[in-house]
Amino acid sequence: MDINLKNKETILQFFQELNKSDKNSRKEVLQNYLHQKSVANISKPFDEYVGIGDFKTGFVDSLFDAFPDIEIQPYIVMGGKSGDNNCVCVAGNFIGTFLNDWLTIPATQQPAYIRFHATFFISDNKITRAWYFLDILEVIRQAGYNLFPFKGLQQPAPNPMIGDGIITYNVAESESLKSYNLTNAMIDGLLEFDGKSIDSMEQERFWDVKNMMWYGPGGIGTTRGLKGFQDNHQIPFLKAFPDRGVFEEDKTTNFVNIAEGNYTCHFGYPIMNGKHTGDGWLGLKPTNKSFTMRVMDFWRREEDRLKENWVMIDMIDVLEQFNIDVFQLLKTYKN
């Protein structure tokens, strides 16, 4: 079997076995799929975990304690070679009944959707590196706390409109290349920003201008159409971070830029830097702090335009660099 397909099947099996696992079998499932010295980085307030035991106690157990019936439900699973690494990139939700407080977020006794993106590096059928993005602000919103005023609509992001995001079918190399070129040309366009007008980025060349959907993280929200995207995300973002830039890609680690079929994934941990010099973003005043940003994007192409874009940002990490402690804020709201 093709190594890429095999890796995607491995990840899907890993999720399936985790979903069926219990307290006693969980460690064994992790041992079956993770390299002994596997390193996992998880967005804030989580950290870096080295080895299976560390990952289990630091992350997995905390999830199962708070959401005992938790299930992983991916809606995009794609793979490819990024630099020297065979990787699989995933978008989806952890769904579970929120029975016990998690990260000081009060349990709701209701189903919760923990939106996530993840990147896996796989070698000899084992996960050697993993990065997880969790939309914690969205979980906090579902628990009843809106800590920041958002411009877009707040809702767990949906599956791809046409339901073909789990790529275990054959794709033509030429289609993947088309997606890759389109997405990267669009990103190049973003970097043409002249600091004055968003028109300088000529984004209308790349998107389904009328119907594109942009599924941003909690705190920003979902937008529709190029104009909706510009008004509700791009303009406020550029106003707050006018000199934002993208890090040079390092082929060995921490970056992914792949395409498969109609889908592309771009990931950096961190990928951007900037300085917080303008107001309005998340309702904040400028703090003049320099910061870096962890971001992971998925796009779906339809014919020659980008139609959907799932975006995760480690918002808590960004806010922390502005000296804003989300969990301290939550505590204030709870009281």
Added chain:
Amino acid sequence: MIATSDNIKTVNKKTIVSFFKEMNATKTSDVKNVLENYCDENIIVNITSPFEEINGIESFYNEFCQPLLSSFPDLENQPYILIGSDYEGKNYVSCTGNLVGTFKEDWLSIPATNQPTWLRFTILFRIENNKIIKAWYFFDMLDIIRQAGFNLFPNKGIELVPPAPMTNDGILNYDTNSDEGEKTLNLINNMLDGLSNYDGKSVDSMGQERFWDTKNMMWYGPSGIGTTRGLKGFQNNHQLPFLKAFPTRGMLPKTQEDQFCQLGDGNYAFDFGFPLMYGTHLGNDWLGLSATGKKITMRVLDFWRKEDGKLKENWVMIDMVDILNQLGIDVFELLKTEIKKN
């Protein structure tokens, strides 16, 4: 346009897929042409409240399509389940999903938000000779009102636009194994029989644990009720409050042609009645209401997805505005009051 296939079910499903595709791609001014290509000129359309029965393409366009597209000019149909089969000798396609659009102008007195809005819908099409002769549209009106910022009723479950099937395989625009569809249909009918065995005292009398993925089932109810997880979540947040409010609820006898429909296709099944059930509003708390003592009928439909022999997901739509009307509660009057308050 339509692929050649001997299987009429598949032909019909493909017809509806291309109908949606053309509707999405068409400029508003040409929508009527698309309707004429796919619908019988005497089409009968029933839409949940506040709409009423519509006859003919002209009225369908003027009374429904045109105002909808004025309010949501970039409206796109995004189904996530689309199945088809026959019932009582008639051919049907049923689909559920969202109409997604930017809410630009007030619709049915709901204030426009200038934000993307998901209009959750189900449509049942009855098809003859490649033309739609009847259609039933369900909208989750309370959810649209919620997305516009007005929570008129307290929900027991969580409020969200329900997701597509976990397995992303709901669009069955191909020939499916008919045994599998039959199996799914039997499973839901056994489950429904269980519901009818309610002894009026305990939900345990319905033996529902035999049919569901008791730990992880998802029940995606209409706004006003919300989404629940697990058999216990379903019982606590929907079934118990519902049975308390309508303890004598039951299935209506058939009084009109095509009042009911049941379809099984692959791992999916569908059950529909317009109306389906009756009840008397004898108990408190459902939607936060006090008992009114009124007799009502309910327009209800369900989609289920089967996984490993058990029901795993259930999408449920109920014409809530219609029920509330029968209880003497006018949702749009309530909304008006809320708008004034703001």
